[in-house]
Amino acid sequence: MARVIIIIASVTVLLAPVVEAQTHIIAVDSSRNLYEIDPATGVKTQFGTVSSNAGTCAELAIGPSNTVYVSSTGNDSLYTVDLGTGTATLVGAYGDSAIVMHGLEYVPATNTLYGVSSHNNGLYEINQSTGVATLIGTSTLSSFSNLGWNSTTGIMYLTNSGADSLYTINLATGATTLVGALNTSTNPNGVTYDPDTGTLYMADNSTDNFYSIDMATGNASVIGSMGSGNILGLAWIDGPIPVELQSLTVD
Numbered sequence: 001m002a003r004v005i006i007i008i009a010s011v012t013v014l015l016a017p018v019v020e021a022q023t024h025i026i027a028v029d030s031s032r033n034l035y036e037i038d039p040a041t042g043v044k045t046q047f048g049t050v051s052s053n054a055g056t057c058a059e060l061a062i063g064p065s066n067t068v069y070v071s072s073t074g075n076d077s078l079y080t081v082d083l084g085t086g087t088a089t090l091v092g093a094y095g096d097s098a099i100v101m102h103g104l105e106y107v108p109a110t111n112t113l114y115g116v117s118s119h120n121n122g123l124y125e126i127n128q129s130t131g132v133a134t135l136i137g138t139s140t141l142s143s144f145s146n147l148g149w150n151s152t153t154g155i156m157y158l159t160n161s162g163a164d165s166l167y168t169i170n171l172a173t174g175a176t177t178l179v180g181a182l183n184t185s186t187n188p189n190g191v192t193y194d195p196d197t198g199t200l201y202m203a204d205n206s207t208d209n210f211y212s213i214d215m216a217t218g219n220a221s222v223i224g225s226m227g228s229g230n231i232l233g234l235a236w237i238d239g240p241i242p243v244e245l246q247s248l249t250v251d
Contacts, residue, residue, distance in 0.1 A: 023194070027231050027235075028231075031230065032057050033229075034048040042209065042225055043225075048083060055072045057074075057232065062106060068083055070088065070104075071233075073101065076096070077091070078094065091129070092127075094131060094133040095131075103146045114126065118143060123138070144187075159182065159188040184211070185206075189202075189204065191234060200213040
C-alpha cells in the first residue's frame with residue numbers, strides 16, 4: 001500500500017492594518033505624537049502623529065460620536081483629529097491669545113466641552129462648532145491644570161501642577177475644592193477616567209510615569225513608566241483605533 005505523507009509548512013502571513021473594537025487610553029505629546037497607553041503597565045505605543053498644522057498639542061478630549069478634539073497651545077485653537085490619518089482639522093480659535101488651554105474635557109450629559117487655561121486657571125465652555133471659549137470662572141490656583149470627568153459619579157476632577165494636588169471643580173463657577181495631594185508626581189498633566197474599571201488615570205511628564213489616582217484622597221500610585229517623552233494629554237475612547245501591522249505565524 002502506498003503511503004501518503006502530508007507536510008505542513010510554517011507560513012507567515014502579513015496582515016493588513018487592523019482595528020480592535022474595545023476601549024483604549026490614548027495620549028498625545030507636545031510633538032503631536034499619538035500613543036496608546038497600556039493601563040496595566042503604563043507602556044506607550046505610538047500609532048500616529050497629528051498633522052503639523054495643529055502646532056503644539058496639549059490635551060485630548062472625546063466628544064460626541066467619538067469625535068477626537070485636541071487643544072493647540074501653539075495656535076490657541078481647537079482642532080478635531082482623525083486617528084486613522086492624524087489629520088487635524090481646525091474648528092476655530094479660542095478667541096483670546098492669552099489662553100493656554102491645557103485642560104480639555106467633554107461632558108456627554110450636557111453636550112458641553114470644557115477647558116482650563118493656565119494663564120488664569122479659568123474654566124471655559126468651548127463652542128464645538130467655532131472653538132470660541134467663554135469664561136465661566138477662575139480659581140486661585142496657578143500653573144497648569146488638567147481635567148478628568150468621572151462619568152459614573154458626574155464629578156469633574158482637576159489636577160494642578162503648581163500644587164501637585166487633586167481637586168474637584170464646580171462647572172457652574174470654576175471654583176475648585178481640594179481632594180488631596182498627589183504625593184508621588186511632580187508635574188501632573190493628562191488625566192482621564194475609565195468607566196470600565198472606575199479608575200482615574202494620570203500622566204506625569206517630568207517623571208514619565210503613568211498613575212492611577214485615588215479619587216477619595218488624591219493619592220497617586222505609580223503603575224509604570226511610559227518611557228521618555230512629553231505626554232500632555234490623555235483620553236479614554238470606546239471604539240477602534242489604528243494599530244500597527246502585525247504578523248501571524250501558522251504552524
